[in-house]
Amino acid sequence: MRYIEPHGHMVSRTTDDYQDMVTAGCAAVCEPAFWAGYDRSSVHGFYDYFCQLTDYEPKRAAKFGLPHFCWLCINPKESEDTRLAEEVIGIIPQFLDRPNVLGIGEIGLNKNSRNELKVLEWHIDLAARTNSLILVHTPHLEDKLKGTRLILDALKSDQRIKPERCIIDHVEEHTVELVLDAGFWAGMTLYPESKCSPARAIDIVECYGNERLWMNSACDWGISVPLAVPRTALEMRKRGHRAEAVDRLIYQNPIRFMSQTPKFKLP
Numbered sequence: 724m725r726y727i728e729p730h731g732h733m734v735s736r737t738t739d740d741y742q743d744m745v746t747a748g749c750a751a752v753c754e755p756a757f758w759a760g761y762d763r764s765s766v767h768g769f770y771d772y773f774c775q776l777t778d779y780e781p782k783r784a785a786k787f788g789l790p791h792f793c794w795l796c797i798n799p800k801e802s803e804d805t806r807l808a809e810e811v812i813g814i815i816p817q818f819l820d821r822p823n824v825l826g827i828g829e830i831g832l833n834k835n836s837r838n839e840l841k842v843l844e845w846h847i848d849l850a851a852r853t854n855s856l857i858l859v860h861t862p863h864l865e866d867k868l869k870g871t872r873l874i875l876d877a878l879k880s881d882q883r884i885k886p887e888r889c890i891i892d893h894v895e896e897h898t899v900e901l902v903l904d905a906g907f908w909a910g911m912t913l914y915p916e917s918k919c920s921p922a923r924a925i926d927i928v929e930c931y932g933n934e935r936l937w938m939n940s941a942c943d944w945g946i947s948v949p950l951a952v953p954r955t956a957l958e959m960r961k962r963g964h965r966a967e968a969v970d971r972l973i974y975q976n977p978i979r980f981m982s983q984t985p986k987f988k989l990p
């Protein structure tokens with residue numbers, strides 16, 4: 724089996740996880756910028772984090788022959804403080820040229836607040852000005868449908884943004900159709916406790932096809948499984964999906980999406 728982990732928060736994982744992922748067939752890992760489990764007190768915390776994502780972490784992954792890519796932003800959970808967000812967005816351009824940076828993400832909404840929406844629009848503007856790909860986080864549980872609608876509206880209202888260059892992550896049964904119908908890519912996050920279980924993700928693939936879909940583990944410092952993608956692939960095979968269809972979903976699709984930036988190259 725071969726697969727890409729298109730959304731893994733590796734800074735919060737152990738080196739053993741890298742070893743297990745490569746053993747399971749992982750060919751590249753992509754790490755969106757996110758919340759660290761606590762609110763950072765200043766822009767300097769983000770500066771150090773961006774250095775970690777673009778320098779230290781790719782070197783740690785390289786020890787196992789694993790290419791490491793990343794996405795940069797201030798995540799929605801810390802976007803309530805718009806002054807801080809403005810400062811953080813101000814330092815992102817100096818990192819965008821680094822070789823492993825794929826684009827802006829994971830941006831989006833957490834509680835669907837006015838300030839979060841404002842910061843989302845600033846990120847969309849930055850992506851448009853720098854011709855960057857976009858990776859979007861959608862809120863959890865009851866806020867998800869409303870948040871997904873607000874996010875899609877914000878993206879669609881900026882004429883410079885091409886939907887096929889944006890992936891809307893953490894979709895579920897009630898949001899996937901909205902996303903795909905509007906021409907965006909959709910990501911399914913495989914979590915043991917919330918978001919999509921492997922069985923639900925496979926149901927979604929069976930209902931909506933695998934044209935513009937990918938799966939990720941979004942492994943982070945919380946309860947999550949770094950091998951969720953290959954395990955779900957095994958489950959797909961058990962349910963009768965052909966090896967080529969599984970390969971398309973877990974390997975070729977992430978490559979198709981991310982190859983829209985020349986930065987994404989596999990050795």
Ligand SMILES: [Zn+2]
Pocket residue numbers: 730732755757829860941
């Ligand atoms: Zn994430």
